[in-house]
Amino acid sequence: MFPDPGASRAVLIGTSTYDFLEDLPAVANNLSSLADLLTGPTSWNLSRDACDVLADPPSATAAMDALRQASSAARDTVLVYYAGHGLVTPEGELYLGLPLSKQQRIDTGIPYNWLRGALLDGRAERTIVILDCCYGGLALGAMGPSDLAAQADVEGTYLLAAASENRQALAPPGDQHTAFTGELLSLLTTGIVGGPERLDLDSILRELRRSLSAKGRPVPQGRERNSNGRLALSWNPAFSRPPVSDSPSGTSDDRRDWPDPAGIRTVEGFFNGLGHVRIASALSHAAISHRSGGQIAPGTVGNLLNRKELPRTWRTTGIYLTACGVPDGQLNDWRLCWERLRAGIPIEPAAESAGAREHVRGTGASSPWRRTIRKLAGRRIRE
Template sequence: MFPDPGASRAVLIGTSAYDFLEDLPAVSNNLTSLAELLTGPTSWSLSRDDCVVLSNPPSATAAMNSLRDAGATARDTLLVYYSGHGLVTPDGELYLGLPQSKQQRVETGIPYSWLRAALLEGRAERTVVILDCCYGGLALGTMGPSELAAQADVEGTYLLAAASENRQALAPPGESHTAFTGELLAILTTGIPGGPERLDLDSIFRELRKSLSAKGRPVPQGRERNSNGRLALGWNPVFSRTPMPSNPIDRDGDHRAWPDPASILTVEGFFNALRQVRVTSALTHTAISHRSGGQIATGTVGSLLNRKDLPRTWRTTGVYLTACGLPDGQLSDWQSCWERLRSALSAGNVPEPDKSQDQGVKNRVSSSWGRTFRKLAGRRPSD
């Protein structure tokens, strides 16, 4: 399942330049690449404002303010990522390095206990924590990877920890990204052959362990709470689907991973899920129009998927979902979701999407959606 992008947030923190520790220039690339992925159509489709990037934050206070703001507004999923030096005190307390951090001086970094407390105070239903950090200096070897994962554990959170054993393994010379994040990005952009349609956290974790181990690099650690391992970070570009027949499908035997309307919290999430339906169906806009028996035109399909405001009537959406091959038993759930959002809008409980975006930007985004999803579908069905 994908989170609702309108009710989810990401905070990406990275320190690449240090006054007293070795610089990690690859961390800057980590932040840029991960932000592009999370705001793109093949992953969570977060808005730029909802994916906060903190590169070389000046203080723990600055980082914690952004983290708490995100935790207070995220109702679906909150993702927190850190890349840089992970340090430990003589008492074994983990703290995350900042530009002026020093060894064994927890006050010079972000104590993980602070981050932990902020996560527990947040409103998000699910939390994902990704720690791409090493210990550095005298801390090397003082804490095993499993102990790092245990210290970072938070109830209700899925944790991915690189837990690298030495600095060089974390940021290999000549590579654009650190070892752990580079492998994570590679999995999300090239996919997992034979893997699921959606790249969920459990599948990504297994692939990370396998691929990094094969390269002789530190094996990451993972912890799961509340079945968050089924949460998807992206579509699998190399997912293989049996071609759909030209005749109407047997919906009773349809076991494809359709989006769950029960997880939709916002209007933005509603349209994001509608676009996921099209990807799952592997149909072009023209093919959907054809399968609707001409009830909706090709242009109407595109207009529906690129809307920002919730349709005032159900008919077009219902025809679209049926033409995509959604099982009949799920249509009522989708209509209930639409009715719930309409009622919330009438009551003023759901903010209307921002319609002030530049038209050129919207056109580029729409074009990008089409190109990317055609690639993900792996084929162009005949009309």
């Protein structure tokens, strides 16, 4: 599953230049490349305003202000990324390096406990923390990798961390990116052969461990809370996705991983989900038009996917979803999502479980959630 881009935020922090520690020039490339990916259509499709990039932040306050703002604004998912020197005090406290950071001086960096506190105070349903910390292994001293994961752990968070023992392994001279982030970016842009249709965090961690270990580089560590490992960072470019057949939607042989509208919270998320439907179908705009029997033109498909406001009627969206091959059992979920957004009804996490939706489909019953939509909408929205 992908997060709703209209209700998600990313904060990318990186320190490449230092006054008292060795510079890490590749970190600057990490930030720009990761930002491009997260704001691209094959990943989260975040707006640039929702992806805050802090290169060489002047102080911990500047970084924490951006982090608290993102954590407060996000309702779905917030991603926090840091690349630079990871440092540890004699007492074993982790802090993230800034341009003026010094060894064993936590007041010169970003104490990790501050970051944890900001995430715990936020309202996002899910959190991802990615730490690409140079010199983490040397700074940790007697602390093992599991201790780093435990210290960085936050309830409701998926942690992905690279704790390396030396710069040679972490940031090879002349490379465009650091070793860990470079491998992550390569994985997300080239995909995993034989992997899932969407590159979820669990799959990414397994592949990073395999590929980095094969190159003799430090093996990353991860920790998951609340099943966030299923959250996707991007589509899998190496996945073989044949176009849907000409058989009617909803047939038993259709096993592709269709986007689920249940977690959509915003209009932006709705259109992003429609775009993911087209990716899952592997159909061009012209092919969708052909499968609709000419009811919608290729240009209409493009206009639908690039809208900023919900259409007043359901007709075009319904034809589009059907032509893409979305199973009949999911079409009503999409319509209910559209009706809820049209009526301005906010969604709460897990407002309706998958099991409940299956029960309604099977019995034809009207759930309280559906009745609430009809009631608050004040009318049945016109076909």
